[in-house]
Amino acid sequence: MSIIAxxxxxxxxxxxxxxxxxxxxxxxxxxxDIGFYRENGQIRPLSGKNDLESPSHEKTPMPPGEQPSDG
Known part of the structure; x- marks a missing residue:
């Protein structure tokens, strides 16, 4: 790991x-008011599944029928 990283x-x-x-x-x-709530000592957004304590950086794949077409 580099020093900058x-x-x-x-x-x-x-x-x-x-x-x-x-x-x-x-x-x-x-x-x-800012779109979060407290649940079992964790801060979670009102919409979505991720909570503030454990951010997830993984991407969810888009179903084939909903992918944009190139044509």
Missing amino acids: LFNAAKEYFEARRTHQMFRQLDDHYLK
């Missing part, structure tokens, strides 16, 4: 940690 990983970690701390301090009413 290491610094970028550290930067992302500390930014995510700071964001999580800020979200944990918010009241449930404020969380709802």
